[in-house]
Every structure is written in structure tokens, then in C-alpha cells.
Amino acid sequence: MVFGFLVLANRDRVKTFRAGSSTAMYHCVYETTIQCTSSVVFPTMLRVYSPFNDVALPNNTVAFVSTKVCIPATILRDPVLLEGICVMAVPGDPASNSYESSIPDFPHLMVIGLGSVTSPARTLADGTSKAFDVMSGDYVWDTRMTSTVWCVVPHPFFCGIDIYILQLHV
Secondary structure: OEEEEEEEEEEEEEEEEOOOOOOEEEEEEEEEEEEOOOOOEEEEEEEEEOOOOOOOOOOOEEEEEEEEEEOOOOOOOOOEEEEEEEEEEOOOOOOOOOHHHHOOOOOOOEEOOOOEEOOOOEEOOOOOOEEEEEEEEEEEOOEEEEEEEEEEEOOOOOOOOOOOOOEEEO
């Protein structure tokens, strides 16, 4: 899962059908990006369920999102896919000069995942940090998808009740 603030743009309202069903559902699809702590930026598509008469958010709206995620193995040519669970737009007019001042200072996304370690830990160039692959899966954009990410555990890594933030590299 991914939590945090995203800028939503190039909205599109689409009608979708589940496999084997003739019942229509509507979604708003937005373009956005995910920026890693290393400053690498990945193109991202966010899909959000939208009731029949709902209106899409204006371009450049900032929203706090909680989403399911699929990071494709082909990330260099395909976007990260997000499936919105909860999307809360920051109030105000995105075209206003004062809009940005109403956005909380929360610059990085939080990633929470449960998965299987699929590679042995390896020591990185700093000689102390460890990295390993983690594979996770979820139902995103009407399909069961898996993602494999590279988790980096900085040294020193202490056992106990401390919380560690893992850097995700694809």
C-alpha cells in the first residue's frame, strides 16, 4: 500500500466492466508521479472508483491517497499502477497562487507491504547496509498483480521496537 500526497493531472473518466459481467462501473484515471528518495521519478497512473454522476477532480489537484500498488517489472517503459482506496483532495483552487500553502508538509510517500523475501541479503557498497528482494501481490486494476522491490536496510539495524523505513528501489 502507498499513502501520501500526489498531484493529480490529465484526468479521464472511463467506463469499465468486470470479466464475465455486463454491469458497468466508472473510474477516474489520473496521471501522477512517484519520486523516490534518490530523486528518481516514475510515471504513475491512479485509478479511483467513481459513482455514475461523480465529477473528476480538476487538473493539478493535490490529494492525500491510500492505494494498492503494482510496480511492474517493465517499470522503465510502463507506469506504476495505483488503485485508490481513499482519495481526499486538498481543499481550494489548484490554479490559485495560495493553493500550495494549504498543503501539509509531507513530501514523501509511505509504503507499507507484506511479501516474501525472494533473494538472499547482499551487502551494499557502503560495507554495512543490506539489500534483498521482496515480492508482494495485490488485486490492482481488476487483475491480480505482483511486484518485486529491492529493500535496503541501513546499518546499524537494531532489533526491538524501533521502526525502520526501507528504501524501495525497482
